[in-house]
Amino acid sequence: MARKFIVGGNWKCNGTTEEVKKIVTLLNEAEVPSEDVVEVVVSPPFVFLPVVKSLLRSDFHVAAQNCWVRKGGAFTGEVSAEMLVNLSIPWVILGHSERRAILNESNDFVGDKVAYALSQGLKVIACIGETLEQRESGSTVAVVAAQTKAIADKISNWDNVVLAYEPVWAIGTGKVATPAQAQEVHFELRKWLKDNVGAEVAASTRIMYGGSVNGANCKELASQADVDGFLVGGASLKPEFIDIIKSATVKKNA
Numbered sequence: 001m002a003r004k005f006i007v008g009g010n011w012k013c014n015g016t017t018e019e020v021k022k023i024v025t026l027l028n029e030a031e032v033p034s035e036d037v038v039e040v041v042v043s044p045p046f047v048f049l050p051v052v053k054s055l056l057r058s059d060f061h062v063a064a065q066n067c068w069v070r071k072g073g074a075f076t077g078e079v080s081a082e083m084l085v086n087l088s089i090p091w092v093i094l095g096h097s098e099r100r101a102i103l104n105e106s107n108d109f110v111g112d113k114v115a116y117a118l119s120q121g122l123k124v125i126a127c128i129g130e131t132l133e134q135r136e137s138g139s140t141v142a143v144v145a146a147q148t149k150a151i152a153d154k155i156s157n158w159d160n161v162v163l164a165y166e167p168v169w170a171i172g173t174g175k176v177a178t179p180a181q182a183q184e185v186h187f188e189l190r191k192w193l194k195d196n197v198g199a200e201v202a203a204s205t206r207i208m209y210g211g212s213v214n215g216a217n218c219k220e221l222a223s224q225a226d227v228d229g230f231l232v233g234g235a236s237l238k239p240e241f242i243d244i245i246k247s248a249t250v251k252k253n254a
């Protein structure tokens with residue numbers, strides 16, 4: 001089954017109202033392949049979601065960067081999945097390594113979050129990835145498999161899930177995974193899905209790559225068989241994000 005290329009821009013904890021409006025203008029004026037070829041999702045900080053949603057072209061979509069693990073209530077500082085749905089925010093990024101590492105989100109907690117967000121009707125970009133230490137000790141595949149299992153154990157429908165493989169050592173470091181390194185892990189993840197969830201889910205679930213993707217390295221990464229898109233941090237705040245969106249055509253012409 002054809003997996004539509006997907007490019008996400010994770011703006012992380014960046015931006016002022018003025019800067020956010022500038023990025024939206026840049027996106028709105030860009031000439032990019034049609035929605036049939038590439039799905040574009042941008043993820044501003046919570047406070048800017050309404051303004052971005054209201055100004056952004058209708059063929060691009062918005063994502064929150066996180067949400068609370070269960071139904072909202074007395075959880076000071078949290079934002080619930082219900083609130084995102086109420087604001088017609090279709091997507092949420094969950095399990096980003098910055099939240100796993102800095103805010104101690106465990107595999108189980110991320111699995112619960114994914115399950116709850118899906119139950120409320122959100123689409124989820126679920127992030128996984130190994131640290132440098134884990135890669136150097138040869139446990140990359142075991143680590144990403146355990147992270148994926150914690151999600152798989154809690155959900156029964158993968159239709160609204162996209163995996164984002166983001167090796168921690170490549171995030172914000174300028175040290176991008178080589179196309180072969182990315183392809184190897186994406187292949188193993190798809191195999192894990194096939195062996196543990198099912199052949200159909202393995203064939204249809206998109207796996208994005210994230211970690212120092214930029215306008216110069218995106219085409220070669222996009223040409224890898226199991227790379228179905230990108231989750232972009234730093235470069236999603238710059239004009240080169242448009243070039244990354246355009247790299248979807250590498251797939252179309254493959």
Ligand SMILES: O=C(CO)COP(=O)(O)O
Pocket residue numbers: 010096166170171172173174210211212213231232233234235
């Ligand atoms: O964490 C990332 C996207 O979620 C990747 O960040 P960079 O593209 O800045 O390395």
